[in-house]
Amino acid sequence: MNDQDRIERWLGELEDALSQAAMLVARGEDAYAEDPAIPLAFEALVNRVGDLAKRLTSATGDRFRHPMWRAAARTRDFVVHHYDRIDQELLWRTVSVSFPKLAELLDEEWNH
Numbered sequence: 001m002n003d004q005d006r007i008e009r010w011l012g013e014l015e016d017a018l019s020q021a022a023m024l025v026a027r028g029e030d031a032y033a034e035d036p037a038i039p040l041a042f043e044a045l046v047n048r049v050g051d052l053a054k055r056l057t058s059a060t061g062d063r064f065r066h067p068m069w070r071a072a073a074r075t076r077d078f079v080v081h082h083y084d085r086i087d088q089e090l091l092w093r094t095v096s097v098s099f100p101k102l103a104e105l106l107d108e109e110w111n112h
Helices: 002-024 029-035 037-060 067-081 088-109
Strands: none
Touching: 002 037, 002 088, 029 037, 029 088, 037 067, 037 088, 067 088
């Protein structure tokens, strides 16, 4: 598999993860607060999205240089290494506000 094929696969995986996040967000903030599985799913999605952002930024040089890509990677590192200090409100905002912005950047990449 060449680099371009790998990047396309990662972009597809990222699109899937962001879509799954959007479906969970659509359940609403009350569901997020009441169902303990949703925050755990958000943590997993932050991990996956951040890991893919890391792969894309390191594999492509300048192509993924927007600060949102690096922010996703840093957020992933925090969630993975400091899971005991996660602010649930901030986690909600990350997935409900920042992920849609990342999805917009991803759409721009697909159309690039």
